[in-house]
Amino acid sequence: MRTLKYAILGLINRxxxxxxxxxxxxxxxxGNFWRARHSQIYPELKRLVDEGLIEYETVIAGxxxxxKVYSLKDKGREELLEWxxxxxxxxxxxxxxxxxxxxxxSNIEQEHLVELLESQLEQRREKLATLKKKIDGxxxxxxxxxxxFGDYLVLESAILREAxxxxxxxxxxxxxxx
Amino acid sequence: MRTLKYAILGLINRxxxxxxxxxxxxxxxxGNFWRARHSQIYPELKRLVDEGLIEYETVIAGxxxxxKVYSLKDKGREELLEWxxxxxxxxxxxxxxxxxxxxxxSNIEQEHLVELLESQLEQRREKLATLKKKIDGxxxxxxxxxxxFGDYLVLESAILREAxxxxxxxxxxxxxxx
DNA sequence: ACGTGCATGTAAAGCGTTACATGATTAC
DNA sequence: GTAATCATGTAACGCTTTACATGCACGT
Numbered sequence: 009m010r011t012l013k014y015a016i017l018g019l020i021n022r023x024x025x026x027x028x029x030x031x032x033x034x035x036x037x038x039g040n041f042w043r044a045r046h047s048q049i050y051p052e053l054k055r056l057v058d059e060g061l062i063e064y065e066t067v068i069a070g071x072x073x074x075x076k077v078y079s080l081k082d083k084g085r086e087e088l089l090e091w092x093x094x095x096x097x098x099x100x101x102x103x104x105x106x107x108x109x110x111x112x113x114s115n116i117e118q119e120h121l122v123e124l125l126e127s128q129l130e131q132r133r134e135k136l137a138t139l140k141k142k143i144d145g146x147x148x149x150x151x152x153x154x155x156x157f158g159d160y161l162v163l164e165s166a167i168l169r170e171a172x173x174x175x176x177x178x179x180x181x182x183x184x185x186x
Numbered sequence: 187m188r189t190l191k192y193a194i195l196g197l198i199n200r201x202x203x204x205x206x207x208x209x210x211x212x213x214x215x216x217g218n219f220w221r222a223r224h225s226q227i228y229p230e231l232k233r234l235v236d237e238g239l240i241e242y243e244t245v246i247a248g249x250x251x252x253x254k255v256y257s258l259k260d261k262g263r264e265e266l267l268e269w270x271x272x273x274x275x276x277x278x279x280x281x282x283x284x285x286x287x288x289x290x291x292s293n294i295e296q297e298h299l300v301e302l303l304e305s306q307l308e309q310r311r312e313k314l315a316t317l318k319k320k321i322d323g324x325x326x327x328x329x330x331x332x333x334x335f336g337d338y339l340v341l342e343s344a345i346l347r348e349a350x351x352x353x354x355x356x357x358x359x360x361x362x363x364x
Numbered sequence: 365a366c367g368t369g370c371a372t373g374t375a376a377a378g379c380g381t382t383a384c385a386t387g388a389t390t391a392c
Numbered sequence: 393g394t395a396a397t398c399a400t401g402t403a404a405c406g407c408t409t410t411a412c413a414t415g416c417a418c419g420t
Contacts, residue, residue, distance in 0.1 A: 009407085010406095015286055021293065027373090047408085069416085070417050075371065092287055093302075100218075104280065107340050111340045112270055114331055114332060114333050116270050120271060128276060131276045132276065152361070153296070158289045158290055161289070162285050168350040168354045169350055172350035204398090205399075228402090229402085250387090
């Protein structure tokens with residue numbers, strides 16, 4: 009499947025990056041939909057070099073700090089485009105531990121169950137607020153074909169997802185108290 | 187983390203089950219939020235027995251077919267309850283390959299991008315319709331504390347999740363054509 | 365001088381999928 | 393009889409997390 013491979017190719021395609029840069033990207037917006045730690049990223053970068061999909065230039069920052077700045081080779085861009093254009097089926101399961109817990113909620117005491125739901129609600133509301141603040145930074149929908157268009161799409165997606173989660177939690181809390 | 191462990195304990199707590207039963211559950215409603223294959227389930231059952239959390243009785247079906255019917259031991263129920271009552275932080279990333287693709291959508295041709303979005307939309311709409319049909323089977327919200335209450339909560343959750351996905355895809359298709 | 369962030373790696377363990385392997389039961 | 397479903401397992405591989413490990417740069 010190698011999803012990480014394509015995530016990395018996609019990021020490097022946006023702009024030449026170091027492993028550290030890529031690690032940071034996964035902590036930002038993109039991190040809402042895919043994440044990887046540096047311990048996974050560095051070996052994957054090495055592998056992509058071996059496969060001839062990317063290459064790097066060593067750059068010295070300051071006096072001695074070595075950075076490896078990776079960029080796409082033709083073959084890498086090719087494979088990225090191929091993956092991007094694939095029409096894959098939806099995956100049937102988006103794992104969610106909290107919802108799994110709620111499936112067994114009949115074993116939790118009413119009061120505590122409400123507490124658990126409230127706790128999630130607070131976190132989700134906060135997340136939603138952060139995302140909304142970010143989208144307010146756009147004065148208009150970015151132009152189709154720009155990198156910002158992709159940013160915008162997934163930001164909107166994250167907002168709708170969180171809003172739905174919040175809505176569910178609110179409803180569930182009500183249902184507990186009836 | 188051992189989430190599968192608790193999923194299995196939860197299922198066995200609902201009713202004594204075989205590995206095959208548990209495999210089926212993961213393909214049903216619950217499968218919207220957690221899934222595991224039999225190759226993961228059988229070893230985990232063995233492990234839970236070793237740990238003294240569950241036990242089994244061998245039952246002969248028909249002439250010779252051996253079934254292992256697992257049930258919870260006290261320690262298993264204890265650990266399940268402990269897990270259920272834990273207030274865990276939300277996980278920051280629900281991985282989604284399609285949204286990852288859309289993050290890099292500036293590299294996809296407009297027409298084809300719309301096709302990809304439409305393809306996802308069709309699948310999500312179908313899923314949503316199936317889920318809605320299921321919730322229509324409930325004449326009313328099940329009573330708090332019943333097993334059905336948990337079923338209902340996660341069903342509603344799945345519906346809201348899919349509805350949000352559909353909403354996002356519809357918006358995105360519009361945004362592509364503007 | 366000290367702390368935070370920049371920068372790169374490896375090792376071990378755990379989690380999950382795909383494939384291999386086998387055999388009984390039931391409904392048509 | 394034969395196909396679908398019931399039923400249980402193992403092996404190999406791949407993906408992901410946690411922990412170990414090191415050192416430079418920059419601002420205060």
